[in-house]
Amino acid sequence: SHSDVEGNERVDREAKLAAQGKQNNTATLLRPDILRRPLPISKSKLKQAIKEEAKSTSRAIWEASPRHDRIAEFDESYPFKEFHKLTDKLSRYGTAILVQARTGHLPTSAYLHKRKLADTYKCTRCRAGHKETLNHITRECAAYTNQRCELRKTLKGDMNSPKLALGDPIKAAAIVEFLVQTGRFKKQSRSENLRNRIDPAPD
Numbered sequence: 001s002h003s004d005v006e007g008n009e010r011v012d013r014e015a016k017l018a019a020q021g022k023q024n025n026t027a028t029l030l031r032p033d034i035l036r037r038p039l040p041i042s043k044s045k046l047k048q049a050i051k052e053e054a055k056s057t058s059r060a061i062w063e064a065s066p067r068h069d070r071i072a073e074f075d076e077s078y079p080f081k082e083f084h085k086l087t088d089k090l091s092r093y094g095t096a097i098l099v100q101a102r103t104g105h106l107p108t109s110a111y112l113h114k115r116k117l118a119d120t121y122k123c124t125r126c127r128a129g130h131k132e133t134l135n136h137i138t139r140e141c142a143a144y145t146n147q148r149c150e151l152r153k154t155l156k157g158d159m160n161s162p163k164l165a166l167g168d169p170i171k172a173a174a175i176v177e178f179l180v181q182t183g184r185f186k187k188q189s190r191s192e193n194l195r196n197r198i199d200p201a202p203d
Contacts, residue, residue: 075167086169094176108132138162151178
């Protein structure tokens with residue numbers, strides 16, 4: 001009889017499912033079982049999707065950060081691949097100066113005085129009464145006239161705004177080299193840093 005044939009029984013079952021609204025794709029019903037299974041997910045595509053999602057999330061977090069606007073003034077190349085390449089070429093001391101300059105934490109007199117860590121905001125090198133900032137050190141301070149010659153050749157028009165030059169790897173490297181040559185920011189050894197943490201200077 002009709003019901004005794006295995007193929008007919010299967011068709012009858014699928015027909016009932018279709019009538020109940022549980023299946024409405026006739027082409028799918030007629031495929032072999034192996035072709036009716038979900039397609040496997042590509043591992044490479046899954047990794048790529050996760051990577052893109054992570055990048056998108058990271059960028060959103062960065063753009064919501066209070067530091068975003070400060071850095072965006074001179075560098076909008078997040079995630080700053082060129083900056084990371086530059087730090088690979090610098091010494092640890094040079095990298096520290098670069099990071100401090102980019103983030104606005106270079107320990108100038110103006111910065112330290114604002115945080116009550118220095119007696120004056122004025123430059124103690126030229127003693128001309130100027131507020132000591134990155135701009136003053138790189139452009140104006142008479143104490144660094146000799147060191148400034150090479151910096152001027154590299155920065156050219158950006159000498160008027162050295163902060164903007166920090167977004168350019170070549171110019172940023174020149175600024176770091178200049179700041180290192182001035183000797184303005186003392187390079188502390190690891191033992192000195194440790195000693196300062198353990199036995200801080202008295203108030």
